[in-house]
Amino acid sequence: MTTDRREPAPESDERTMLEGWLEYHRQTLAWKCEGLTDVQLRTAAVAPSTLSLMGLVRHMAEVERSWYRRVLADEEADPLFYTDEDPDGDFRVTESDTFAEVHAIWQAEIEAARRNAAGAPLDEPTRGRHRRTGARYTLRWIHTHMIEEYARHNGHADLLRERLDGVTGD
Template identity: 45%
Template sequence: MTDDPREHPSKVAGDRASLTSFLDYQRATLAMKCQDLSAEQLRHTAVPTTGLTLLGLVRHMVGVERSWFRLVLSGEPVAPVWPGADGGRSGAWEVADADADEAFARWHEACEHSRTVTGSFASLDDTVEFDGEVISLRYVLTHMIEEYARHNGHADLLREAIDGRVGE
């Protein structure tokens, strides 16, 4: 983690470029927190009071990307990628036997699809109706930045507990 592979957002970009670049920056931050770790380390529960793992965070973000961009913005049906033991959506966190390569491949695909969906909207103010609410692209991008930023805080603590590495 000595080299920062992230592309830092412009300090003078317009709204759309600013929101999309901050979202990509947050995505890159999660990837950076996971780099150079083995699958075993990615599955490691580093904090004894929680079952949170880096691999679980990546798998969770697959579901979040798919929910907001495929289901909400595109109106596509979305089934959980990793259904929980109870058939629910909690399976992303169940990583004891999870394939790390599959998780990262699905995450990269979900992020790329999300970028495509974002590009299909003419304006940040374009809206969709979902579950009785009107939701703009601006809202979804802002929410996704918040979602990644919150989980990247978790990822930072997990990474430090795994191997002592810290950083932005």
């Protein structure tokens, strides 16, 4: 698989621009994982950190699920990888975790996010509320936050990938 990343056109309207940058950053994380084995994808950055590329993908599946299912669409969607007792469980991968499974879950959450966002107005309050704050948001805010979330974690992914095999790139 070769990830084809494309920046949105500079003359795009706001929605196209937001969705374009979000897709770009989703594709960037996928690109950072390409060509690695499950062992490499589970490899933590440096002790004592447990951060790994597979953990980042699990985390982003949770984040997609939280914002686009629970908050935007007010869907009942239990956590995939974490619990109240282990709120960082999404980052904790085990020997039994495979990238094929994690990637499929992440892609399913991205598809649900696209489906829930399609046609939703950018500037109306969400149907659901954030689980911790109780606040409602707008799709504009969610898209912007997700771009920020992916961009931050893609920086982590850059460092993880370089440590694993020396591959660098934006």
